[in-house]
Amino acid sequence: MIKKLAVLNFLSVLLNIALNFYAQTGRINNTTIGEISDKYSNLFTPADYAFSIWGLIYFSLLASSIFMVYQAYTDGKYTSFIKNTSIWFIVANIGTGLWIVAWLYEFTGMSVVIMFLIMAKLLKLIINNDMEIWDAPLKVIAFYWWPICLFSGWIAVASIANMAAWLIEIGWDGAIFSEIEWTMIMICVAVIINLLMIYLRNMREFAAVGVWALIAIFVRHIENENLIAYTAIAGAILLLLNISYHGYKNRKTNPVYRLFHGEKP
Numbered sequence: 001m002i003k004k005l006a007v008l009n010f011l012s013v014l015l016n017i018a019l020n021f022y023a024q025t026g027r028i029n030n031t032t033i034g035e036i037s038d039k040y041s042n043l044f045t046p047a048d049y050a051f052s053i054w055g056l057i058y059f060s061l062l063a064s065s066i067f068m069v070y071q072a073y074t075d076g077k078y079t080s081f082i083k084n085t086s087i088w089f090i091v092a093n094i095g096t097g098l099w100i101v102a103w104l105y106e107f108t109g110m111s112v113v114i115m116f117l118i119m120a121k122l123l124k125l126i127i128n129n130d131m132e133i134w135d136a137p138l139k140v141i142a143f144y145w146w147p148i149c150l151f152s153g154w155i156a157v158a159s160i161a162n163m164a165a166w167l168i169e170i171g172w173d174g175a176i177f178s179e180i181e182w183t184m185i186m187i188c189v190a191v192i193i194n195l196l197m198i199y200l201r202n203m204r205e206f207a208a209v210g211v212w213a214l215i216a217i218f219v220r221h222i223e224n225e226n227l228i229a230y231t232a233i234a235g236a237i238l239l240l241l242n243i244s245y246h247g248y249k250n251r252k253t254n255p256v257y258r259l260f261h262g263e264k265p
Contacts, residue, residue: 044164063143150206153203153210
């Protein structure tokens with residue numbers, strides 16, 4: 001069972017990556033992800049360069065899935081993650097592919113549902129493996145925890161942006177708040193989510209992705225929407241300070257700290 005799951009995990013990552021690259025060719029519905037994003041652009045959407053983080057996410061997921069296969073077929077001692085993860089890693093990858101298809105065919109409401117389901121499955125994976133709340137070996141942290149932190153951190157931000165795009169499609173007028181005010185509220189929500197992940201799950205890497213996104217929102221708006229830009233950079237600074245404080249406070253459990261102090265990480 002472990003071997004089968006490891007192989008399926010690896011194949012699901014390959015499928016995810018292949019579909020993403022194919023989508024960028026414009027052969028699905030004669031458009032690209034970026035073109036649809038521009039069509040439903042909203043003030044929460046970060047600067048274009050922010051989406052390059054998918055390269056890092058895909059690389060880390062690929063490395064993680066290869067490590068799973070290696071562990072499974074060499075009877076390695078780090079296979080419990082594969083067992084505890086069950087099908088949720090596969091579902092999250094397939095879900096990402098389904099999101100691409102829904103987005104390119106402009107089923108925006110469906111894409112929101114899929115995005116939240118992806119987030120739910122990643123949270124299930126995190127909980128099943130007690131991620132970041134026990135003193136794990138460096139290999140577990142590097143090959144299992146960090147890739148999932150990056151993946152889930154970006155999906156959390158993307159879920160908010162996806163919801164904003166859907167609201168634009170249905171013509172929602174913002175009720176009592178203006179678009180700028182709603183964007184500031186969404187930034188605050190993103191900051192709160194990331195702070196909770198730092199202090200409830202010790203997932204500083206998750207929050208680091210939030211910092212990346214907020215800085216990109218600042219970069220996009222610094223010349224035209226100062227209020228949004230300053231709210232975003234304030235949120236990024238707040239997260240960065242909390243990441244630093246939390247990291248320093250828990251430094252003795254950090255594998256790099258232990259390595260440099262002669263302990264086995």
